[in-house]
Each structure stands twice: as C-alpha cells, then as structure tokens.
Amino acid sequence: MYEIQELTKVYALGKVSVRALDGVSFTVEDGDMLAIMGRSGSGKSTLLRQMGLLDNPTSGIIVLDSRDVTRMPENKRVGLRLKSLGYIFQEYALLGEMTAHQNVYLPGMMLGKPGVNYKKRAAELLEMVGLGERLHHLPKELSGGEQQRVAIARALINEPLVLLADEPCANLDTISAGIVMETLVRLNGEIGVTIIFVSHDPNDRKYARSEITLGDGKIIEESGHLQ
Amino acid sequence: MTGTLKVASLLAFTSITRGNIGVILLTIVILTLVAMNLIFVPSLLDGLVWGANDKLINTYVGNLIVEPATEKDLIRDVDNFVPRLESIDGIAAISARNSISAQVEYEEERVSCSVHGIIPEREKEVLNVHEWLIEGSYLDSKDREVILLGVQLAGADRPDIEFYTRSLKTVHAGDKVSVRYINGIEKQYTVKGIFYTEFIQTDLQAFVTETEFRSVNALARNRASSIHIKLAEDADVNAVIEEIVRTGEDIKVLSWSEYAGIVRSMTDSFTVINAILNIVNLLVAGITVFIVTYIEVTNRRRQIGIQRAIGITPLSITLSYLIRAIFYAVIGVALALLLFINVVMPLEMRYPFHFPFGDVYLQVGPIDMVRTGSIVLLVTIFASLLPVRGMMRMKIINAIWS
Numbered sequence: 001m002y003e004i005q006e007l008t009k010v011y012a013l014g015k016v017s018v019r020a021l022d023g024v025s026f027t028v029e030d031g032d033m034l035a036i037m038g039r040s041g042s043g044k045s046t047l048l049r050q051m052g053l054l055d056n057p058t059s060g061i062i063v064l065d066s067r068d069v070t071r072m073p074e075n076k077r078v079g080l081r082l083k084s085l086g087y088i089f090q091e092y093a094l095l096g097e098m099t100a101h102q103n104v105y106l107p108g109m110m111l112g113k114p115g116v117n118y119k120k121r122a123a124e125l126l127e128m129v130g131l132g133e134r135l136h137h138l139p140k141e142l143s144g145g146e147q148q149r150v151a152i153a154r155a156l157i158n159e160p161l162v163l164l165a166d167e168p169c170a171n172l173d174t175i176s177a178g179i180v181m182e183t184l185v186r187l188n189g190e191i192g193v194t195i196i197f198v199s200h201d202p203n204d205r206k207y208a209r210s211e212i213t214l215g216d217g218k219i220i221e222e223s224g225h226l227q
Numbered sequence: 228m229t230g231t232l233k234v235a236s237l238l239a240f241t242s243i244t245r246g247n248i249g250v251i252l253l254t255i256v257i258l259t260l261v262a263m264n265l266i267f268v269p270s271l272l273d274g275l276v277w278g279a280n281d282k283l284i285n286t287y288v289g290n291l292i293v294e295p296a297t298e299k300d301l302i303r304d305v306d307n308f309v310p311r312l313e314s315i316d317g318i319a320a321i322s323a324r325n326s327i328s329a330q331v332e333y334e335e336e337r338v339s340c341s342v343h344g345i346i347p348e349r350e351k352e353v354l355n356v357h358e359w360l361i362e363g364s365y366l367d368s369k370d371r372e373v374i375l376l377g378v379q380l381a382g383a384d385r386p387d388i389e390f391y392t393r394s395l396k397t398v399h400a401g402d403k404v405s406v407r408y409i410n411g412i413e414k415q416y417t418v419k420g421i422f423y424t425e426f427i428q429t430d431l432q433a434f435v436t437e438t439e440f441r442s443v444n445a446l447a448r449n450r451a452s453s454i455h456i457k458l459a460e461d462a463d464v465n466a467v468i469e470e471i472v473r474t475g476e477d478i479k480v481l482s483w484s485e486y487a488g489i490v491r492s493m494t495d496s497f498t499v500i501n502a503i504l505n506i507v508n509l510l511v512a513g514i515t516v517f518i519v520t521y522i523e524v525t526n527r528r529r530q531i532g533i534q535r536a537i538g539i540t541p542l543s544i545t546l547s548y549l550i551r552a553i554f555y556a557v558i559g560v561a562l563a564l565l566l567f568i569n570v571v572m573p574l575e576m577r578y579p580f581h582f583p584f585g586d587v588y589l590q591v592g593p594i595d596m597v598r599t600g601s602i603v604l605l606v607t608i609f610a611s612l613l614p615v616r617g618m619m620r621m622k623i624i625n626a627i628w629s
Contacts, residue, residue, distance in 0.1 A: 054536055054623045075540075082538025093533045093627070097245040102237065107537050109237065112230035138245070154537065 002028040002051070002162055002194065007060035009046050009217075020046040021057070022217040028162070028210075033188045034196045034224070035208030043217040044198040045090075045166055051196065052087045052164045053077045065161055082111055086155025086193075088165040092147040094139040100126060100150045101135040108157040118157065125153035128190075129183050145176025149183055156187065163187075165197035169204070181207045234539055235546035242547070243554060251555075254519050258559025258603060259566070261512035265599045266567050266591055268504045272497045273590035275582060279493060280483075282426035282584045288483040289322070289353045289455035291468065296477045301325075301450040308476060312454070315470045317462030320352035323451035325440050328409040331380060331433065333395040333402065338380050342406065342433045344440020344447060353457040356422050356429065363400030363420030370436045374404065374416035377430035378423040389427055389583060406433075412443045425585035428487075509606050516610035520548070524614045531618055532626025541619040545612065552611035553604065560600040567591065 009021040020043045028034050038044045049055040051062060053069060062070045069080060081087070094103045101122055108118025126132055129149040131142075139147050148168055155163050165184065169177030185207050188195045197204070205211060210224020243251065284290060293312075295302050302308065305323050312321055325344040330337055347366040351357050356375075357365040362383065366375050378385060382394035398404060400418050407413045416435070424430055441447050458467060464482060471480045524531070534544055572589050579586035618626065 049624055052536070054627075078535065078538055078540055081536065087536055089533070089536075089627075093529075093536075095241075095530055095533065097241040098237075102241065106234060106237065106539065110230045110234045110539055110543065112233070158538075 001030060001063070001066070002196070003061075003063035004047075004051065005061040005063070007047070007050060007062065008058045009043075009050060009055070010058045020217050021050070021060075023060070024214070024217070024219055025060075026212055026219065026222065028194060028196060030161070030194055031188070031192045032194055032224070033185065033207065033209045034194075035205060035211045036196065036198045036214065037202070037205065037211060038200065038214035038220075040200060042214040044200070044214055046217075047214065048164050048166050048196070048198050051162075052085055052166075053081055054087070082107055083158055084161045086158075086160040086163040088148070088151050088155050088163065088168050088197075090167040090170045092139070092144065092151050092171075094147055094150055094154075096139050099136045099138055100131060100142065100146075100153075103139070103150055104154045104157055107154060111158050113158070122153065122157055125156055126150070128187070129153050130179070143176065144172050145179055148172060148176070148180050152180070152183060152187070156191070156193065159191075160193065162194045162196060165195065167198050167200065169199070169201070231540060231543045231546065234543045235550055238534070238539075238544065238547035239550035239554070243551060250519070250523060254516075254555045255559050255562070257515050257519065258512070258555055258607065259562040261508065261515065262560045262563030262599055262603045263567055263571070264508050265505065265512075265602060266563060266595065267571065267589070268508070269501050269595060270567075270589040270591040271580070271587070272501045273595075274580075274587045276494045276497050277590050278582065278587045279426075279584050282424060282429070283487050284483050285355045286359070286424040286426050286429040287354070288486050290458040290462075290464070290483055291456040291471070292481050292483070292486050293454040293456065293471060293478050294452075294481065296479050300477070301446075301452060302454060302476070302478060303450055305451045305454075306449050308474070309454070311474055312456070312471065315467060317459050317467040317470075318456055319459045319462075320349070320457040321454060322346065322349040322353040323454045324350075325437065325444065325447040325450065326452040327440075327444055329433070330407045331374075331376070331395065332405040332407070333398050336382075336395045336397075338393060338395055340377075340380055340431060340433050342374070342408070342435060342440070343452075344437045344444075345434050346437050350434075350455075353455045356424060356434075359422045359424040360420050361423045363418065365420055366434060366436055368436060368438070370419065371439050371442070372414065372416055373419035373435070373439075374406065375420050375422065375434040376404075376418055377432050378421055379427060379430040380433060381418065381421045383421050383423075385423075388423075388430075390431065408443055410444060414443060425583070427583055505602075509602060512603065513606045513610040516552070516607050517613060520552070520611040521614040524548070524618050528618060528621070528626050532621075532623050532628075535619075535623050536627065545615050545619060548611055548615040549608060552607045556604045556607040557600075559607075560603050563599075564596055 005025050007021050007024045011018045011020055024047060036044045036047060050057045061068055064084060104125055105118045105122035108122060123135060126135055129152055131146060131149055169180050181204060184195055187193060212219050213221035309321055309323055312318060326341050329342045330339050347368055378388055379390040380394055381398040382391055382396035383399055384397055398418055400420055402418050403415055404418060405415055468480045531544060575589050579588055
C-alpha cells in the first residue's frame with residue numbers, strides 16, 4: 001500500500017509562497033493503476049515528485065509498504081528509489097551515452113541483487129516492451145515512444161513495488177502514446193506492479209482503474225479503489 | 228560496494244568512450260601541458276644546478292679541499308702529509324697546489340690573477356681542466372717558463388666571453404706574456420695553452436708547473452696553499468673529512484659545496500624558484516581541471532539528477548568522476564613524459580641552453596617522473612571532485628528541472 005496523509009508542499013518564490021499541494025490524502029492499493037489527473041499547475045507533478053522521494057514535502061506523511069518514508073535521510077531514500085520505486089519522467093530521461101540495454105540494467109547493476117542476472121533481465125524487459133531488437137541502440141537512435149518504453153523497462157529492472165510515471169506520453173504522438181500506455185496497462189496486469197501515472201489528457205482515464213483529480217493542490221474528485 | 232564500483236566504472240567508461248570528444252581531448256591536452264611544465268621547469272633548474280656543480284667539482288675544487296687553518300699560512304710538510312691523505316679510504320686522487328697573486332701583461336693589456344703551481348699529472352687525476360683546452364697543450368711536469376692561461380685572462384680574441392674587456396684580449400698559445408709576481412719577481416712566459424671550461428672562476432686562473440713555481444717562490448718547497456681531493460664514487464664524505472681532520476694537522480677541510488658559496492646560493496635560489504614555480508603550476512593545473520570539470524558537471528547536471536533519481540548512489544557518481552579524472556591524468560602524464568623524453572630532451576640535447584658555466588642539459592630521472600605523475604594525479608582528483616561534490620549536494624529536482 002502507498003499511503004499519502006495530509007501532504008502539503010509550499011514553494012517560496014521570492015516573498016510569495018505558492019501552495020502547490022494542500023493537504024492531499026489518499027491510499028493506493030497494491031496492484032492498482034492510479035491516474036492523477038488535473039489541469040496544468042494543479043499540483044500533479046509536484047505530488048508525484050513527493051511520492052517518488054525526489055523532493056521533501058513541507059508537511060504530511062508518506063507511507064510506503066507500511067514504512068513512514070517522509071523524513072528519511074537521503075542515503076536511505078536513494079535505496080528506496082533504487083529498490084522500491086520506479087520513476088518514469090515526462091522527458092524520457094535516459095542517459096545519452098548509454099545504450100538502451102545499459103540504461104535498463106544500470107539500476108540493476110547498482111542494486112546487485114544476489115542471483116539476479118541483471119543484463120539478462122534487462123534484455124527480457126526490453127523484449128517485453130517491444131524493443132528486443134534495439135538493445136544496443138543509443139537513445140538518440142530511438143524514437144520518443146521507444147525511448148519512453150526503455151524508461152519503463154529501466155523503472156522495472158529492480159521489481160519495484162510502485163511505478164510512478166510523470167506524464168509519460170506528454171511528448172509523444174498519439175500512436176506512440178497509445179503504445180506506451182498500453183505497455184503500462186499490460187505490465188500492471190502481467191507483473192502486478194502498482195502504477196501511478198500523471199496525465200492532463202482526459203483520454204488517459206481509460207487506462208486507469210482508479211483516479212484522483214487535482215485542482216489548486218487539492219483533490220477535487222476521486223474514484224475507483226482509493227481509500 | 229561491488230555494485231557501486233561497477234556502476235561507477237560503467238558511467239566513466241561510457242562517458243569517456245561516448246562523451247564529447249572535444250572536451251575529453253581538451254582536458255587531456257591541458258593535463259599534458261601542465262605535466263610537461265611540471266617536468267620541464269624542475270629538470271631545467273636541476274640541469275642548471277647539476278651543470279654548475281659539475282663544473283665546480285671537476286674544474287675548480289674537486290670533491291674536497293684542504294686549506295691551512297689561517298689564511299696567511301701554508302700547509303706544511305706536504306711531502307709527508309699527502310701520502311698520509313692517500314692512505315685514507317675513499318680518497319681517489321690528490322693534487323697539492325701553491326698559489327700566488329700576480330699581474331700578467333701582454334702588449335698594453337694587464338690583468339691580475341692567481342697563478343697556481345701544480346704537478347700536472349696529479350692535477351689531471353683530480354680536475355679535468357686539461358680536457359677543456361682550446362689552444363695549445365696542457366702542462367708537462369718538466370715544463371719551465373711556460374704558462375697555461377684561462378680564456379678569461381687570455382681573451383684569445385673572443386669578445387663574447389664574459390671578462391673579455393678586462394682580459395689580455397689577443398693572447399694565443401705561443402705568445403709571450405710577462406708575469407709580475409706579488410713578491411716582486413718578474414718573468415717572461417710562453418703561453419703553452421689556453422683553456423675554456425665555461426666556468427668563470429676556473430677560466431680566471433693561470434697555471435705553471437710546481438718546479439717553475441718554486442723558481443719564483445722558494446718558500447713553496449714542501450708546502451701547499453691548498454690540497455684538492457677527488458673522492459671515490461662510493462666514498463662517505465663526512466667519514467673522509469673526519470679522517471683528514473684526525474691527522475691532527477693545522478688545517479681546515481671543506482666540501483665543494485661549502486667552499487663555493489656563490490654556487491651554493493645559486494642552487495639554493497633555484498630550489499626556492501623551483502618550489503614557487505611548482506606551486507604556481509599546480510594552482511594553474513588545479514584551477515584548470517576544476518573549471519573543465521565544473522563546466523562538464525554543469526552540462527551534465529540533468530544527467531546526474533536523473534542518475535540520482537533512479538537510485539544511483541552519490542558515491543557511485545562521484546567515483547565515476549574520480550575514475551575519469553584518473554584516466555585523464557594518467558593519459559596526460561603519459562603523453563607528457565613521452566613527449567618530454569622523445570621530443571623535448573633530444574631537441575634540447577641538440578640545441579642546449581647556454582649559461583655562463585656551460586651548456587645546460589635537462590635532468591629528469593624516474594623519481595622526478597613519479598613525483599610529477601603523482602602530483603598531477605592528486606591535483607586532478609582533488610580539483611575534479613570539488614565540483615562533483617557540490618553537485619551531489621544539489622536537490623535532485625533542481626538538478627533535473629531547474
């Protein structure tokens with residue numbers, strides 16, 4: 001379970017304080033596929049960054065797998081990001097000097113789980129996202145949609161509890177976006193990984209099993225398996 | 228820890244093999260130039276010091292010099308004292324000299340100098356002035372009424388020498404010069420030879436045979452103004468000095484470095500200059516590497532942010548930069564040494580730098596190379612880690628999105 005309690009994030013922009021998140025609370029069931037919807041500036045990406053432990057909330061609590069991870073020191077957060085969370089960025093965010101295969105197995109190599117052949121698993125994951133033939137291509141040799149699927153494979157290499165995707169299709173054409181979202185749905189079904197994705201496109205609702213909609217940093221609508 | 232090292236190596240490897248070739252080459256070229264600078268300046272100064280010391284030892288003093296305890300006195304009973312010295316372990320050769328001040332005249336020119344009475348065969352074993360003749364020949368023990376002049380006294384029609392204007396200017400081997408000794412005796416000598424060691428102090432000397440010297444100074448018999456000593460290569464200088472002092476004679480014993488204050492102060496100054504230049508070089512190297520790394524790290528800020536976001540530890544990222552820095556430094560130093568040994572040194576051997584005591588050759592040994600390599604490596608590591616450490620402190624979201 002991924003539990004968010006009264007999460008608040010306030011940014012200081014000069015003398016002005018901007019409340020990007022304002023007391024957001026919800027719980028995501030294991031294996032769920034949650035869409036965080038909302039217009040631009042509603043706080044969707046800010047919420048995902050707090051959940052991905054990339055930023056520290058001003059107040060509130062984040063509980064991952066029954067552990068309060070809100071105030072964890074950075075050296076422990078990096079371990080959680082490696083083992084328990086997979087993060088997919090809007091802008092693909094692959095390492096440009098590494099091949100697709102290297103990009104995927106890098107976090108596996110970092111974790112060094114005993115008995116796991118991370119290179120083989122990376123190849124299997126790339127196969128799973130339909131890029132089995134493009135292992136040794138550099139990101140610049142791949143299309144946007146392909147790069148995003150490499151990013152999905154990378155996020156899955158260490159079998160995380162939760163996959164967080166920040167507008168994964170924002171920079172993609174309709175066909176590529178469809179392939180990426182269907183890939184996520186398939187992985188959610190096949191592997192059972194919990195997926196939380198952010199989108200401003202109402203069409204993406206169809207991929208989710210539950211949904212929250214943010215407005216001005218608050219939940220204005222929720223549906224599905226949320227508690 | 229294995230994962231950390233593996234990831235660091237992979238990050239370093241991919242960034243070196245697939246990174247911006249221009250930046251990589253620029254970094255290596257800068258480090259090569261820095262390393263060459265770090266080798267060149269000390270090797271030049273070492274060459275200067277070595278050259279000066281070599282000339283001092285081999286043309287002027289020897290390894291040790293024995294003098295009377297008081298300046299106005301002479302070393303007495305030399306006929307007995309020299310064999311006692313020769314029996315000391317570590318002494319390879321000995322040459323006793325008598326010296327007297329004199330004025331040498333040729334046509335309208337006149338020059339003051341010291342004339343030394345020597346036994347040529349013994350002198351050859353201690354000093355190598357005989358190897359620096361530019362005219363005529365060296366003295367022979369049986370020679371009478373001939374004199375050997377340093378080029379700074381003779382002039383020898385060489386206006387380029389340092390003391391030409393104060394020399395006899397046009398004297399050559401075979402010319403006759405008049406020598407007026409300080410004791411009032413005046414003699415005509417034929418110039419048997421002229422030497423040019425390129426060490427000014429040596430080239431301001433004049434030599435006659437000991438037999439000739441006694442003919443103008445009867446008091447010189449069985450006495451010496453100084454005794455020049457050449458030591459065996461493996462001799463313990465301090466032990467030899469102690470042994471000489473233990474003979475109980477009324478003498479003082481000086482090593483060549485103690486004797487030649489001018490050269491010592493020069494070498495001391497060079498050591499200080501060397502240290503200052505090295506510090507400046509290292510600062511320049513450090514700042515350059517810092518700037519190059521800072522620019523690279525700044526350009527890669529987003530990539531570093533992504534690496535941290537996907538769980539790559541700061542230690543791993545930092546180590547990757549460390550590996551890169553070591554790679555650049557090793558390549559830079561290796562290139563510098565290759566260029567230095569195969570290009571700069573042979574070139575300098577062919578066209579050496581010329582100093583008042585002769586040609587100076589670059590002196591660089593394995594210790595200098597290891598020292599330079601280590602210094603460049605340490606400076607590179609330190610200078611490259613500083614910007615990376617700063618980047619590791621930055622918030623991930625700032626690194627990726629700011």
